[in-house]
Amino acid sequence: MMEETAKSRFSVPRIPIVGGVLSIIPGLGQVYGGFIMRGVLLFLFIASLYALSLWRMDNAGIDISTYPSYNADDLNKKQEQAFIFATLAILLTTVGYVWNIYDGYVSAGGKPSPALVPGLFITIATLIIGAHITEIDIAKAVNEIGDVSPRLKQILWPWNPDDSAFTREVETFDGVAMWETPCDDTPVKQPTHTEGESYIEIDSVCGSISGLRKPDGSRDEGTTINIKGYDFRPGEEAELVLKPGSVPEFRVVVEGERVRVIPDENGEFELSFVMPNFTIPATATTSTPVEITVRQKQEVGSLKLSEDFWLSFEGIIETLFLALMATIAGLVLAVPVSFLAARNLMSTSRITIAAYYIIRVILNVVRSIEPIVWALIAIIWVGAGPFAGVLALTIHTIASLAKLYSEAIESIDPGPIEAIQATGADRLQTIMYAVVPQVIPPFVSFTIYRWDINVRMSTIIGAVGGGGIGLVLIQWIRLAKYDSVGIAVWMIAIVVTILDYASARIREQYV
Amino acid sequence: MILNIKNLTKIYDTGTKALTDVSFDVTEGEFLVIIGLSGSGKSTLLRCINRLIDPTSGEIWFNGKDIAKAKGRQLRETRRQIGMVFQQFNLVKRSSVLTNVISGRLGYMNPMWSLTNYTPRSIRQDAMRALEKVGIPDKAYNRADELSGGQQQRVGIARALMQNPRIILADEPVASLDPVLAHSILGYLEKLNKEQGVTIICSLHYLDLVQRYATRVIGLRDGKIVYEGDNTSIRKMTDTQFKEVYGEEAQRMGSGLLGESA
Ligand SMILES: Nc1ncnc2c1ncn2[C@@H]1O[C@H](COP(=O)(O)OP(=O)(O)O)[C@@H](O)[C@H]1O
Ligand SMILES: [Mg+2]
Numbered sequence: 001m002m003e004e005t006a007k008s009r010f011s012v013p014r015i016p017i018v019g020g021v022l023s024i025i026p027g028l029g030q031v032y033g034g035f036i037m038r039g040v041l042l043f044l045f046i047a048s049l050y051a052l053s054l055w056r057m058d059n060a061g062i063d064i065s066t067y068p069s070y071n072a073d074d075l076n077k078k079q080e081q082a083f084i085f086a087t088l089a090i091l092l093t094t095v096g097y098v099w100n101i102y103d104g105y106v107s108a109g110g111k112p113s114p115a116l117v118p119g120l121f122i123t124i125a126t127l128i129i130g131a132h133i134t135e136i137d138i139a140k141a142v143n144e145i146g147d148v149s150p151r152l153k154q155i156l157w158p159w160n161p162d163d164s165a166f167t168r169e170v171e172t173f174d175g176v177a178m179w180e181t182p183c184d185d186t187p188v189k190q191p192t193h194t195e196g197e198s199y200i201e202i203d204s205v206c207g208s209i210s211g212l213r214k215p216d217g218s219r220d221e222g223t224t225i226n227i228k229g230y231d232f233r234p235g236e237e238a239e240l241v242l243k244p245g246s247v248p249e250f251r252v253v254v255e256g257e258r259v260r261v262i263p264d265e266n267g268e269f270e271l272s273f274v275m276p277n278f279t280i281p282a283t284a285t286t287s288t289p290v291e292i293t294v295r296q297k298q299e300v301g302s303l304k305l306s307e308d309f310w311l312s313f314e315g316i317i318e319t320l321f322l323a324l325m326a327t328i329a330g331l332v333l334a335v336p337v338s339f340l341a342a343r344n345l346m347s348t349s350r351i352t353i354a355a356y357y358i359i360r361v362i363l364n365v366v367r368s369i370e371p372i373v374w375a376l377i378a379i380i381w382v383g384a385g386p387f388a389g390v391l392a393l394t395i396h397t398i399a400s401l402a403k404l405y406s407e408a409i410e411s412i413d414p415g416p417i418e419a420i421q422a423t424g425a426d427r428l429q430t431i432m433y434a435v436v437p438q439v440i441p442p443f444v445s446f447t448i449y450r451w452d453i454n455v456r457m458s459t460i461i462g463a464v465g466g467g468g469i470g471l472v473l474i475q476w477i478r479l480a481k482y483d484s485v486g487i488a489v490w491m492i493a494i495v496v497t498i499l500d501y502a503s504a505r506i507r508e509q510y511v
Numbered sequence: 512m513i514l515n516i517k518n519l520t521k522i523y524d525t526g527t528k529a530l531t532d533v534s535f536d537v538t539e540g541e542f543l544v545i546i547g548l549s550g551s552g553k554s555t556l557l558r559c560i561n562r563l564i565d566p567t568s569g570e571i572w573f574n575g576k577d578i579a580k581a582k583g584r585q586l587r588e589t590r591r592q593i594g595m596v597f598q599q600f601n602l603v604k605r606s607s608v609l610t611n612v613i614s615g616r617l618g619y620m621n622p623m624w625s626l627t628n629y630t631p632r633s634i635r636q637d638a639m640r641a642l643e644k645v646g647i648p649d650k651a652y653n654r655a656d657e658l659s660g661g662q663q664q665r666v667g668i669a670r671a672l673m674q675n676p677r678i679i680l681a682d683e684p685v686a687s688l689d690p691v692l693a694h695s696i697l698g699y700l701e702k703l704n705k706e707q708g709v710t711i712i713c714s715l716h717y718l719d720l721v722q723r724y725a726t727r728v729i730g731l732r733d734g735k736i737v738y739e740g741d742n743t744s745i746r747k748m749t750d751t752q753f754k755e756v757y758g759e760e761a762q763r764m765g766s767g768l769l770g771e772s773a
Contacts, residue, residue, distance in 0.1 A: 429622050438605065
């Protein structure tokens with residue numbers, strides 16, 4: 001960190017004691033002694049370590065004006081931790097600070113003291129503060145390995161028959177009855193049922209839903225409905241489903257449990273429930289009909305790939321094409337730029353040299369901004385979706401390919417160009433025979449390499465809204481659907497592996 | 512007289528004076544060898560002749576015209592009559608041997624053809640014939656960089672042959688090759704010289720090779736001609752004269768070589 005600074009800027013040593021006193025402000029004595037860099041570094045490290053230590057305590061809610069006198073009982077666990085970390089860092093920094101005063105003294109005399117040991121103290125102080133800022137907690141990481149392993153197993157192997165990668169076709173057996181709220185003069189029409197199929201009967205055809213405020217201010221308890229079911233498949237679970245008016249169908253849940261019933265050996269059952277609350281559409285002027293269904297499901301047929309599987313599959317295709325479009329757009333735009341960024345082509349006049357430098361700077365800036373940042377900009381620009389991802393990757397691709405291409409142009413062998421010129425070839429012939437064969441292979445190689453990178457990046461860009469498989473992946477992570485996460489991870493891994501292999505093979509042929 | 516150089520001077524942008532007031536004639540059918548230490552201006556001289564370098568001043572008379580300031584079409588038509596063979600072969604490494612040989616004919620072809628992959632059949636046949644002359648027709652479809660150094664230099668000669676040149680400039684054509692190959696390559700040049708009357712201007716480093724192949728020698732030192740001699744006087748060239756050209760290093764360079772020629 002603090003290298004032995006070569007030599008004082010002054011040939012005549014300064015007064016040591018002045019250096020020592022000045023170093024009460026860290027580094028000032030060293031600056032006075034002519035060791036500018038050393039002084040600046042000392043000031044930056046010592047001052048910022050003190051400031052960071054205080055900030056960590058303030059951040060935890062400790063009143064730093066009374067530091068370090070506290071009653072241990074007044075501090076909560078978080079504050080206690082902040083106090084310990086900050087105090088350690090402050091102690092170590094203070095060792096460095098004391099050394100700094102001594103060093104200010106000797107530096108002014110022209111011979112700075114070796115910085116290795118105090119440098120180590122300051123480094124450790126920096127690491128302690130760093131560990132506190134980043135909330136490094138090894139114990140937690142170790143403790144939670146057990147909890148995470150079932151989820152990890154799902155991600156690593158999402159291909160068990162009952163995981164979300166697969167489904168079976170489901171046949172349903174419904175018994176349906178109609179009900180309405182509130183009651184009116186005309187009772188709702190009941191559906192007819194075919195002989196031999198399951199059906200239900202209800203004991204009331206209208207009533208109130210629970211939770212509505214009554215004129216006296218109390219809450220309605222809701223009508224209790226008794227259902228009798230006939231001709232269901234014996235011994236197999238049936239569940240209750242409601243579909244009020246235009247509201248989507250939902251399962252009835254009471255105290256966290258779905259309402260279910262198992263029919264007896266005759267395929268009959270009795271079930272009662274209280275009509276739950278649901279939002280009646282504001283447009284409803286007459287009473288709202290409610291379709292009451294008791295449903296048995298049976299899985300039939302063989303295992304099929306699930307909707308989540310196909311979502312992943314579509315996602316990975318979107319990702320591949322997102323990367324492909326960005327690579328091709330980047331390629332087309334990078335080729336002309338690369339000629340302008342090639343030193344050997346641009347060193348003909350002052351104007352071209354200036355253009356070369358400007359383009360180089362722009363390319364470096366664009367390249368140093370991560371694609372994920374470009375993605376955020378693109379999302380603001382054209383809205384979330386794969387197009388934003390394409391834009392973001394294209395911008396980054398132009399910059400990095402233009403740099404690689406221009407380096408390929410810069411490194412072409414001038415020998416063959418001279419040799420072709422010497423045969424009497426004109427400019428066009430020279431380019432086609434001597435330049436193009438030399439730059440095409442590296443161009444192809446870099447482009448494929450870039451496509452490879454773009455596929456990887458587009459999975460990440462998808463996660464911030466750039467489309468592709470990253471988008472579904474991040475949604476499943478949030479929904480804790482780890483088996484579906486596993487499907488996406490597998491697809492990414494497979495595609496990236498294949499692409500990696502293919503691109504390596506293709507590049508081998510060209511280089 | 513095929514070539515007439517008058518008061519040729521070359522000063523590089525860096526200020527280096529590589530050639531100072533060089534004048535000499537070349538007769539048709541000569542095998543002229545340029546000798547001189549590294550940095551004495553041999554390459555600069557050869558490159559001035561086919562104008563890969565623009566001379567600072569002086570005249571280069573070729574075919575009754577001064578080409579020292581030639582441009583565009585005139586320059587290309589001059590260049591296509593002057594073949595060049597390089598120390599580093601200067602083949603397009605990733606192109607096929609045949610394509611490299613064909614490129615020797617570019618000066619005679621319509622430039623627009625270069626945009627397509629098309630080469631007239633007759634030119635391809637000529638290229639195969641040129642490869643046969645240098646003994647490697649079987650390598651026609653190999654990539655140039657798959658060939659050994661000696662083979663690459665033969666491709667370089669075949670490329671120059673495609674120009675139907677009146678002069679071949681060879682800039683240390685054997686400096687990157689071992690002695691056996693050196694004789695083989697220079698043998699091809701000598702054959703062209705003797706059988707087809709192609710004038711050869713060749714820079715060489717080794718005295719025994721100079722004595723074996725040259726019909727005339729010009730020695731350069733610091734960009735000036737310090738020695739000129741014909742066939743007989745080369746054979747009698749003394750250590751002192753050689754030193755004149757090669758400076759104090761002559762001893763070391765000469766000793767092994769004289770032994771070789773014995
Ligand atoms: N492109 C160049 N720019 C500047 N100086 C050069 C260039 N090429 C050669 N020189 C200089 O010109 C002198 C002659 O070089 P050159 O003709 O290559 O000699 P030779 O071929 O005999 O070794 C040397 O001093 C060399 O450094
Ligand atoms: Mg040379």
